[in-house]
Every structure is written in C-alpha cells, then in structure tokens.
Amino acid sequence: MPRMLILDGNSLANRAFYALPPLTTADGRPTNVLHGFLTMLFKLEQEQHPDYWVVAFDKTKATVRIEQYAGYKAQRKETPEGLRPQFDYLKEILAEMDVPLLELAGYEADDLIAAITKQAEAQGMEIQIYTGDKDALQLISPRTNIFLTKKGISEIERYDETALWERYQLRPHQIIDLKGLMGDTSDNIPGVPGIGEKTALKLLWEFETVENVLTNVEKVSGKKVQSNLKEYADQAILSKKLATMLTEVPLTFSSEDFIYRRPQASKVLPVLQKYDLRNVTRLWHERHNDEGLLSENSEAVLETWPERAMSEEDWLLQIAEWKSQKKPLTLACRYKGTGLQGGQWLEWGVANQGETFTLDREEASEKVCQAWLGLMGSDEIPKTLADSKTVALLLANEGVKLKGLALDLSLASYLIQSSRPKFAPLDLVKEYFPSQDVFANIAEEAAALAQVAPKFEEDISTLGLTSLLHEIEEPLSLVLAQMERHGIAIDSETLKAFGDGISLTLKQLEQDIYALAEETFNINSPKQLGTILFEKLSLPTAKKTKTGYSTDAETLEELRTAHPVVAKILDYRQLNKLMSTYVNGLLAQAKEGRIHTTFQQTVTTTGRLSSTEPNLQNIPIRLEQGRQLRKVFHPTEPGWVLLSADYSQIELRILAHYSQDPLLCESFALRQDVHTRTAAEVFGISLEEVTSDMRRSAKAVNFGLVYGLTEFGLSRDLGIPRKESKFYIEQYFKRYSGVKRYLEDVVTQAKIDGQVRTLLNRLRRIPELLHSNRVQRQFGERIAMNTPVQGTAADIMKLAMLKVAEGLKPFQATMLLQVHDELLLQVAPEDLENVARMLKEQMENAYPLTVPMTVECKVGPNWYEMQPFHSI
DNA sequence: AAGCTCACG
DNA sequence: ACGTACGTGAGCTTT
Numbered sequence: 001m002p003r004m005l006i007l008d009g010n011s012l013a014n015r016a017f018y019a020l021p022p023l024t025t026a027d028g029r030p031t032n033v034l035h036g037f038l039t040m041l042f043k044l045e046q047e048q049h050p051d052y053w054v055v056a057f058d059k060t061k062a063t064v065r066i067e068q069y070a071g072y073k074a075q076r077k078e079t080p081e082g083l084r085p086q087f088d089y090l091k092e093i094l095a096e097m098d099v100p101l102l103e104l105a106g107y108e109a110d111d112l113i114a115a116i117t118k119q120a121e122a123q124g125m126e127i128q129i130y131t132g133d134k135d136a137l138q139l140i141s142p143r144t145n146i147f148l149t150k151k152g153i154s155e156i157e158r159y160d161e162t163a164l165w166e167r168y169q170l171r172p173h174q175i176i177d178l179k180g181l182m183g184d185t186s187d188n189i190p191g192v193p194g195i196g197e198k199t200a201l202k203l204l205w206e207f208e209t210v211e212n213v214l215t216n217v218e219k220v221s222g223k224k225v226q227s228n229l230k231e232y233a234d235q236a237i238l239s240k241k242l243a244t245m246l247t248e249v250p251l252t253f254s255s256e257d258f259i260y261r262r263p264q265a266s267k268v269l270p271v272l273q274k275y276d277l278r279n280v281t282r283l284w285h286e287r288h289n290d291e292g293l294l295s296e297n298s299e300a301v302l303e304t305w306p307e308r309a310m311s312e313e314d315w316l317l318q319i320a321e322w323k324s325q326k327k328p329l330t331l332a333c334r335y336k337g338t339g340l341q342g343g344q345w346l347e348w349g350v351a352n353q354g355e356t357f358t359l360d361r362e363e364a365s366e367k368v369c370q371a372w373l374g375l376m377g378s379d380e381i382p383k384t385l386a387d388s389k390t391v392a393l394l395l396a397n398e399g400v401k402l403k404g405l406a407l408d409l410s411l412a413s414y415l416i417q418s419s420r421p422k423f424a425p426l427d428l429v430k431e432y433f434p435s436q437d438v439f440a441n442i443a444e445e446a447a448a449l450a451q452v453a454p455k456f457e458e459d460i461s462t463l464g465l466t467s468l469l470h471e472i473e474e475p476l477s478l479v480l481a482q483m484e485r486h487g488i489a490i491d492s493e494t495l496k497a498f499g500d501g502i503s504l505t506l507k508q509l510e511q512d513i514y515a516l517a518e519e520t521f522n523i524n525s526p527k528q529l530g531t532i533l534f535e536k537l538s539l540p541t542a543k544k545t546k547t548g549y550s551t552d553a554e555t556l557e558e559l560r561t562a563h564p565v566v567a568k569i570l571d572y573r574q575l576n577k578l579m580s581t582y583v584n585g586l587l588a589q590a591k592e593g594r595i596h597t598t599f600q601q602t603v604t605t606t607g608r609l610s611s612t613e614p615n616l617q618n619i620p621i622r623l624e625q626g627r628q629l630r631k632v633f634h635p636t637e638p639g640w641v642l643l644s645a646d647y648s649q650i651e652l653r654i655l656a657h658y659s660q661d662p663l664l665c666e667s668f669a670l671r672q673d674v675h676t677r678t679a680a681e682v683f684g685i686s687l688e689e690v691t692s693d694m695r696r697s698a699k700a701v702n703f704g705l706v707y708g709l710t711e712f713g714l715s716r717d718l719g720i721p722r723k724e725s726k727f728y729i730e731q732y733f734k735r736y737s738g739v740k741r742y743l744e745d746v747v748t749q750a751k752i753d754g755q756v757r758t759l760l761n762r763l764r765r766i767p768e769l770l771h772s773n774r775v776q777r778q779f780g781e782r783i784a785m786n787t788p789v790q791g792t793a794a795d796i797m798k799l800a801m802l803k804v805a806e807g808l809k810p811f812q813a814t815m816l817l818q819v820h821d822e823l824l825l826q827v828a829p830e831d832l833e834n835v836a837r838m839l840k841e842q843m844e845n846a847y848p849l850t851v852p853m854t855v856e857c858k859v860g861p862n863w864y865e866m867q868p869f870h871s872i
Numbered sequence: 873a874a875g876c877t878c879a880c881g
Numbered sequence: 882a883c884g885t886a887c888g889t890g891a892g893c894t895t896t
Contacts, residue, residue: 618880713886
C-alpha cells in the first residue's frame with residue numbers, strides 16, 4: 001500500500017519554536033524551528049519511507065471560519081517575532097528538498113489536510129498525519145493514523161482507532177463532539193462553560209453526540225452541567241461545527257503533486273549552510289554514512305513466516321527433531337510479573353528456518369513443557385533472544401539454567417549504538433525494518449527477530465564488536481541474572497531501628513528550623529526554602545538555578561555561619577535523604593530478608609552497568625552517618641562473611657597505559673602513592689616534602705584528568721581561585737607531557753572519526769563534537785577524553801566478573817554486587833583464603849596492561865565492618 | 873514530566 | 882561573554 005505523509009507545517013513549527021532553545025545564525029536570524037522541523041522530517045523520511053509526502057500551511061487572514069464566529073481564534077496571540085520569519089526560511093528549504101508544499105488563501109492547514117486525506121483514502125493509500133493538534137484525531141480511519149507530538153517535538157504518539165479508544169473510549173467522529181462540549185482555549189472554541197474534558201467524556205460515553213446530549217439534557221446528572229447545557233446549547237452546536245475539519249476545499253490535486261522525490265545533496269546542503277544548520281547538516285551526512293556503513297535497507301520488508309498448528313504429539317516430535325538436529329532457534333517470550341519477582345512465562349514464540357510456532361503455557365501439556373525446558377537448558381541448541389537476562393531469570397524460576405545463548409539482540413543493539421534509548425523487541429526490529437509497526441502475536445515477533453538477527457550480526461562484525469558481544473556482554477548477562485536472583489541479605493529490623501533513630505532527630509530538626517525561621521514551611525521544597533533564606537532572612541545569594549535560588553549543599557555550606565538555621569537545614573537534608581531513599585526505600589524493596597537489584601546492561605553510554613529498583617551502587621559510604629547503613633547488609637548464610645575486592649586507581653592506570661607517560665607509568669610500576677607522586681611533580685619537591693594539602697590538590701587534579709580537566713571544575717572542586725587551578729594544570733601538563741599529548745590526540749582522532757573506542761573495542765559515537773554550540777562541542781571533547789578511560793575500566797571489570805564467576809565454581813561463595821570498581825561476594829569461612837586469592841588474581845590479570853593492576857580485598861561480617869584482608 | 877537535590881563510582 | 886568537570890538512579894516538589 002503506498003504511504004503518504006502529511007505534515008501540519010504550522011502546528012509543528014509552533015511546537016518546535018516553543019520546545020527548542022532560541023538558536024540563531026551567526027548574523028542573528030532565528031533558526032530553532034528549522035532545526036526542530038527538519039530533524040523531524042529527516043527522521044520520518046528515514047524511518048517511514050514515504051511514497052508521497054506534503055507539508056500543509058495556513059494561509060491566514062480571512063479564513064472561512066471567521067465568518068462563522070467572530071471570536072474564533074481571536075484569543076490566539078500574534079505570531080511571536082522569532083517565529084514569523086522562520087516560516088519563509090522553512091518553505092525555502094523545503095522547496096530545495098523537493099518536498100511539496102500546500103497552502104490556500106482562506107484555509108487552514110487543518111482543512112487542507114482533511115481534504116488531502118479524503119482523496120488519498122479514496123486512492124487506497126496509507127496515510128500518516130503529523131501534527132500537534134488533537135483536532136486531527138477526527139480523521140482517524142483504518143487507513144489513516146495520526147501522530148501527535150507529545151512533549152516538545154521529539155516524542156511522537158501514534159493514534160489509530162484502537163489507541164484512540166484506549167485513551168478516550170471515543171470513536172474518531174466523536175472528537176468534534178468532545179471539542180463541542182469542552183471547547184478549546186487555544187483555538188478559542190467556546191464549548192459549554194463548566195464542562196471540561198472529564199465531564200465531556202462522561203456525557204459522550206452515555207449519549208455519543210452533542211445533539212443527543214442536548215436532546216436528552218433532562219437525563220444528564222449534575223444540576224449545573226444540565227443548566228449550562230440548556231443555556232449554551234447553541235454555542236455547543238457552533239463549537240462542534242468550528243471543530244469540524246472541512247473536507248471540501250476549492251482545489252483539486254492529483255497524487256502526482258505529492259510524489260516523494262529523494263532530496264538532492266547539491267540543492268539541500270547549500271541552503272542548510274545558508275542558515276547555519278550545522279546539526280541538520282550533520283544529520284544529513286550521518287544518514288548517508290549510516291546507509292553506507294550499516295546494512296540498513298530502506299526497502300526491506302519482513303517476510304511473513306507461517307505458523308504451524310501443533311498438537312501435543314507434534315510438539316514432542318518437533319522438540320525431539322530440533323534437539324537431534326541441533327537447530328538454531330529464535331525465541332520471543334511473553335511473561336507475567338518481572339523476570340525477577342515471581343515472573344512466569346506465558347507464551348513462547350519460536351522461529352526456525354521460515355516457520356514459526358507458539359507454545360502456550362495454558363494449552364501445553366506438562367510433558368511438552370518439560371521437553372521444551374530441556375531444550376532451553378541445552379547447550380547444543382543455539383538461541384537468539386532479545387533480552388537474555390530476563391529469559392534466564394524466567395527459566396531459573398522453572399529450575400532451568402539457560403544454555404546455548406548464541407545472540408542477544410538487545411546487547412548487540414546497545415554495542416552498535418549505546419545512546420539508543422530502547423531495546424524492546426519492536427525497537428530492535430525497527431532498526432532494520434522501519435516500517436514494522438506492531439507484532440500481531442508472539443510467533444510473528446519471533447519471526448521478525450529471526451530476520452533481524454543476521455543484520456545485527458553483520459553490523460556487529462563490521463564494527464569490530466563480535467568478541468565484545470559474544471565473549472563478554474552475552475555471558476555476563478547470565479552472570480548478572482544469577483546475582484540478581486540470589487540477592488543480598490538485609491536485616492530489616494536493624495534498618496527499622498536505624499530509621500526510628502533518624503526520625504526522632506528529624507522531628508527535632510524540623511521544629512528547630514521552624515522556630516529559627518519563625519514559620520512552618522516545606523523544608524523539602526527548594527522554592528519555599530529559597531524564599532525563607534534569601535527573602536525573609538535576607539541571606540546573601542550566591543548561585544541561581546533556572547527557576548530560582550539555588551539551595552544545594554554547596555551553597556548552604558557557604559552560608560553556614562550566616563544564620564543558625566542553615567546548619568540545621570544541612571543536617572535535615574542529610575538525614576532526610578537517608579530516611580527516604582535508603583531506610584524507607586530499601587525497606588520497601590526487601591523480600592524474605594533479601595534485596596534483589598536489577599542490573600541494567602544497556603543503559604550507560606560508557607559501558608558501565610547501572611543498578612535499579614533499588615540502586616545498590618550508591619549505598620552511602622563517604623559520611624559516617626550514612627555509612628552506618630551498610631551494617632544492615634550481611635551474608636545470607638550464618639557464619640559466612642562478606643568479601644569485597646576493589647580495583648585501586650583503575651582509571652588512572654588505564655590513563656597511564658593509554659598515554660605511556662613515563663612519570664605516570666613509573667609511579668605505578670614502583671607502586672607509589674600516585675597522588676603523592678603527582679603532588680611532588682607539580683610542586684617540584686621530593687615525595688617526603690608533600691603535605692596533606694598538596695596531596696589533596698594533586699588528587700583533585702588526577703580525578704579531573706579522567707573527566708577532561710577544566711580550570712573551572714578544578715577551582716570549584718578545591719575551592720580555589722581560577723588562577724591557582726590554572727597554575728596546577730599547567731604544572732601538571734609540563735611534567736606529564738605524555739598525558740597531555742594523549743588527551744590532545746584522543747580528541748583530534750575523535751573529531752576525525754566521530755567516535756571513540758575502549759581497549760576492548762567498545763564504541764561510543766560523539767555527535768556533540770560537531771555541534772554548532774561551543775559548550776556542547778567542549779562537552780564532546782571531554783566525553784572523548786573520559787569514555788576510553790571509564791569504558792575500559794568497565795570492560796576490564798566485566799571480563800574480571802566472568803573469570804571470577806568461573807573461578808568461584810569449586811567454592812562455597814556467591815557474587816553479590818558490582819559497584820563499578822568493586823565486587824562484593826559472600827564466602828563460607830573455610831573457603832575465604834582460597835576465594836580471596838583467586839579473586840585478586842583474576843581481577844588483577846583480567847586484562848594485563850603495561851602498568852600493574854592492584855586489587856585490595858576486605859572482609860567482614862557486614863558491609864560496614866570490612867577489614868583489609870591479605871591472603872597468604 | 874521536569875527540575876532540584878544528593879547518594880555512589 | 883559565556884557556562885563547564887565524567888558516568889549513573891531515586892525521591893521529592895512543582896508545573
């Protein structure tokens with residue numbers, strides 16, 4: 001079916017104008033709408049592959065509707081100054097892109113859209129309408145879908161009849177009735193006073209149309225509503241009329257007028273340059289690069305793979321055949337609950353060589369289920385999945401260990417483009433089959449995954465990510481599944497008691513603060529707090545945020561001596577954080593004495609893991625009061641101990657390895673305290689002469705290096721003048737010129753490649769390097785400096801986790817948590833010595849660098865009382 | 873849903 | 882003259 005894209009130029013331009021910051025050309029002409037609109041258009045072009053497209057614009061002044069109702073759109077503000085000229089720029093660019101434009105004196109874009117839609121439907125096209133205007137929902141039909149901009153313009157929500165029903169329980173033709181009753185302030189459609197969306201919907205669910213509501217007005221519940229309906233009956237009818245999009249326009253067009261022609265670089269690039277549209281230009285290039293680099297085929301359409309109906313006997317035979325012939329299977333799974341908590345599989349979709357199957361838990365016999373689970377636990381059947389960690393957890397709930405994982409498509413997609421937000425099956429398929437909209441059933445989902453799999457494999461291979469995927473990320477997902485499933489033991493009683501103590505102090509602090517402020521207010525509200533501190537108490541203001549006064553800890557620390565309430569607030573903040581996030585947060589998550597976090601493996605841009613629900617990677621440690629919390633984490637088995645292993649200075653060691661800077665390398669080779677050594681070099685003194693203050697400064701410099709050092713950042717971190725931080729940085733780079741050269745080189749190369757890589761070849765694209773905004777570009781430079789370092793640390797830790805998981809097998813010990821450069825295990829006391837030795841050995845040698853890696857082990861009865869442990 | 877604040881590496 | 886250290890997730894308030 002040919003596909004037509006219709007864009008509401010005015011509506012989308014307005015959205016873009018308000019959603020985006022005020023960008024301009026070098027000579028000051030506004031361009032934010034151009035950015036927003038064109039970005040969207042390019043994306044649509046790439047994802048939807050239109051056969052026809054058109055952008056409709058209002059041709060204002062005397063519209064037909066003004067004759068009907070003088071108030072119509074009277075409310076509407078004048079087009080803002082920054083927006084008006086952009087319509088002309090936009091039309092100029094669209095013309096160069098060969099995008100058909102449509103406008104007609106006296107008519108709004110709305111009406112043109114309605115008219116085109118009607119004709120296109122008659123010609124049997126599929127129609128997609130893009131707008132921010134909900135009125136368009138009235139045009140929904142089996143052939144026509146509406147795509148509404150959600151927040152800003154970057155997110156789009158698709159509406160068909162089903163989606164509309166789910167959202168409002170209305171049919172498309174009732175949208176005008178809805179507007180008739182509730183009105184629309186932005187279009188100044190009056191509606192009926194006192195009737196908003198909720199009441200209007202209720203009325204329409206009962207009476208279907210405005211006319212029917214009015215006929216049956218006596219049956220309407222609610223006195224006020226009823227009397228308003230009577231009084232404003234005419235206005236309701238008129239409002240409905242105003243909301244109706246006109247399909248009769250004095251214009252005939254043929255589909256020829258709207259044919260999609262591929263935009264020509266020779267015409268488009270110059271006009272993009274004319275308006276300084278560097279981002280859009282970059283997008284243009286990216287699109288063409290991507291097409292060259294990746295095996296995307298815009299014409300690709302999924303094949304329909306037939307589903308075979310299966311009796312119990314068929315299933316048993318089929319499973320036996322797969323097993324004996326070691327057939328590779330692609331699997332999709334529907335389940336209830338989460339993979340982790342009481343999750344149960346409901347349906348499996350299976351795809352194999354052009355055929356698909358559905359295994360339904362309700363229908364399948366016990367025998368078939370057992371045979372199937374046998375297949376899942378078999379190393380000999382290669383499996384392609386979209387989310388192996390969840391599947392592994394679901395199978396573990398059935399007592400089966402997932403084996404034979406051949407390809408995890410979510411992980412593959414993450415490695416190809418780590419910044420891509422979603423990795424659900426549909427998103428994965430859409431990456432190569434952009435026109436795929438929904439899966440009819442689980443079998444079709446499996447078939448789609450099976451067809452997308454070779455494309456992922458190909459791109460993974462092209463990008464040099466094969467071993468990172470198959471040898472690290474995929475096996476790691478199964479290790480993470482085990483860790484999540486095991487969980488970590490927590491003592492809820494102690495935690496509650498801890499919370500009770502905090503509560504008491506918190507109440508007292510609250511009273512003290514109210515007394516000192518001489519009024520009660522919400523201390524948790526930065527806005528109210530700001531008013532009290534900076535207006536009522538007239539404390540000196542230092543920093544401001546977008547929305548008002550800044551009241552963060554750094555600001556308040558400055559004011560500590562200015563008023564006694566400030567210290568109380570700082571205490572309150574600290575305790576309140578402990579109470580809400582940690583005491584209450586963790587208590588809510590504890591089940592049967594354990595906490596099971598979820599490790600996210602496809603979230604960070606650098607390759608690190610993250611931890612959610614709850615986040616166990618940010619349990620307090622820096623301040624003693626919060627650190628106490630760690631007492632509640634303990635081993636699950638009586639008598640066992642917790643064992644932790646920390647990489648020491650892993651990121652600086654990686655920097656040393658990358659840069660081969662002689663001083664930095666030597667420092668590690670000699671196993672010196674690296675911060676003391678840095679201080680000695682920067683201040684030009686001997687190691688013995690370094691004071692603790694000098695060491696502290698040097699430590700901050702070392703930290704900063706990894707982040708992409710700036711004078712500003714260092715001065716803020718150390719609380720020193722910019723001049724001083726500048727001096728430190730200069731001194732540092734004089735002594736450590738190898739580091740300087742490396743950091744310069746990595747940025748230069750990143751600008752050439754548009755990406756950086758870690759030691760294990762993990763890739764991060766850095767589009768920020770091409771941004772027109774200098775701040776953004778510098779951000780890109782810091783990313784280029786930081787990602788290889790942070791990412792390599794993540795690579796090495798992941799590799800170490802695999803080796804440790806393997807090494808733990810002979811022992812009574814479990815891996816519990818990973819906190820970026822630390823692993824936490826629980827161990828039976830008789831195995832402690834051996835496990836600690838293995839742990840240190842495997843971590844230190846996971847991926848040898850040119851400088852030694854060191855790992856510090858600690859042991860204790862809980863996560864608070866950890867003492868250094870040196871194996872013999 | 874966005875902004876602020878703050879916990880961790 | 883600007884606005885900045887890198888990477889996360891959660892709770893709370895305000896819009």
